[in-house]
Amino acid sequence: MPKGRHILSICRRFQRWSLSTQRWISLKKEEGVIKVSDEVASALHEGRPVVALESTIITHGMPHPDNLNTALDVEEVIRQNGAVPATVAALKGIIHVGLSRTELEILADPATSSIKISRRDFPIILSQGLTGGTTVAGTMLIAHKVGIPVFVTGGIGGVHRGVMNTWDISTDLTELGRTPVAVVSSGVKSILDIGKTLEYLETEGVCVATFGPDKNFPAFFSRTSGFMAPYNIVSALDAAKLIDSRNKLGLQTGTLIAVPIPDEFSAEGKEIEQAIQDAVNSAREEGIVGKEVTPYILNKVNMLTRGLSLKSNIALIKNNARVGAQIGVELSQLRF
Ligand code: PSU
Ligand code: MN
Numbered sequence: 001m002p003k004g005r006h007i008l009s010i011c012r013r014f015q016r017w018s019l020s021t022q023r024w025i026s027l028k029k030e031e032g033v034i035k036v037s038d039e040v041a042s043a044l045h046e047g048r049p050v051v052a053l054e055s056t057i058i059t060h061g062m063p064h065p066d067n068l069n070t071a072l073d074v075e076e077v078i079r080q081n082g083a084v085p086a087t088v089a090a091l092k093g094i095i096h097v098g099l100s101r102t103e104l105e106i107l108a109d110p111a112t113s114s115i116k117i118s119r120r121d122f123p124i125i126l127s128q129g130l131t132g133g134t135t136v137a138g139t140m141l142i143a144h145k146v147g148i149p150v151f152v153t154g155g156i157g158g159v160h161r162g163v164m165n166t167w168d169i170s171t172d173l174t175e176l177g178r179t180p181v182a183v184v185s186s187g188v189k190s191i192l193d194i195g196k197t198l199e200y201l202e203t204e205g206v207c208v209a210t211f212g213p214d215k216n217f218p219a220f221f222s223r224t225s226g227f228m229a230p231y232n233i234v235s236a237l238d239a240a241k242l243i244d245s246r247n248k249l250g251l252q253t254g255t256l257i258a259v260p261i262p263d264e265f266s267a268e269g270k271e272i273e274q275a276i277q278d279a280v281n282s283a284r285e286e287g288i289v290g291k292e293v294t295p296y297i298l299n300k301v302n303m304l305t306r307g308l309s310l311k312s313n314i315a316l317i318k319n320n321a322r323v324g325a326q327i328g329v330e331l332s333q334l335r336f
Pocket of ligand 2: 168169170171290291293
């Protein structure tokens with residue numbers, strides 16, 4: 001081996017050792033609080049790509065048994081694309097990173113009493129030994145603690161319509177402002193105020209890029225929202241370089257990569273828009289507030305569209321899982 005290459009290889013080995021030591025030291029602090037599965041732990045240790053997944057979508061976002069089937073399918077897509085899936089959730093007060101099939105079944109079971117866990121909920125979950133699904137914010141926070149740089153979901157929370165009266169702004173946005181994890185999602189649902197959500201992300205200093213040739217920020221069910229993201233990237237390698245550059249500068253902000261729903265599943269139609277409008281109105285009329293708002297609206301939209309929205313939802317998450325895994329693979333090759 002030429003001398004230069006030899007030195008490079010030693011440097012990389014040192015970098016890998018130092019990263020896993022740092023991770024080990026920080027995980028020591030959380031011993032007994034966070035349990036990383038053997039599969040995820042060894043992938044992290046060896047510098048292989050790992051992709052985090054949220055679980056509020058399982059506990060509060062989809063009906064049974066679609067929630068379980070989708071969770072299993074999404075993990076499979078990530079494996080097929082060369083990464084290790086790490087679904088995050090809390091079971092009896094222990095935060096799990098990487099779940100067994102039985103654990104996924106428990107979470108997906110409507111009979112399990114599950115809390116929706118965002119950043120503010122962790123102290124109660126831990127101190128009272130509770131079970132629940134982590135939101136985008138909750139999952140980002142844990143992913144970062146254990147050293148997982150990429151996280152895949154369907155849609156993130158955002159600024160709600162009617163925010164002037166309710167002040168309802170998802171913690172997902174502030175988490176993106178303070179936690180260096182890349183979130184791959186299909187933008188935000190138009191149950192939210194998409195323009196204000198993008199403004200808020202700008203305020204939080206989050207680098208937002210659409211994935212594809214168009215800067216039009218996707219609106220979950222539809223490929224375009226009419227609101228422009230500041231940037232677009234066209235490949236998993238570009239996404240990995242974006243994340244890597246952010247890390248090189250030591251920025252502690254998240255990155256949002258917005259992947260439009262595949263064309264054949266997109267529903268620009270009036271039907272979903274009308275259902276969203278009706279669901280937002282009935283949430284207000286019924287006095288739904290706080291963390292109940294998003295699950296209430298998601299469920300109502302699904303009922304009103306007779307499952308049409310659920311089908312699109314499942315298709316886009318699987319597509320995001322494919323893209324997220326490819327980004328994870330590219331990133332692990334850049335790092336080592
Ligand atoms: N949007 C969806 N599906 C979801 C959620 C949002 O289309 O399942 C979930 C995610 O877990 C997200 C959370 O982090 O809802 C946001 O909730 P809130 O608006 O209460 O912050
Ligand atoms: Mn809220």
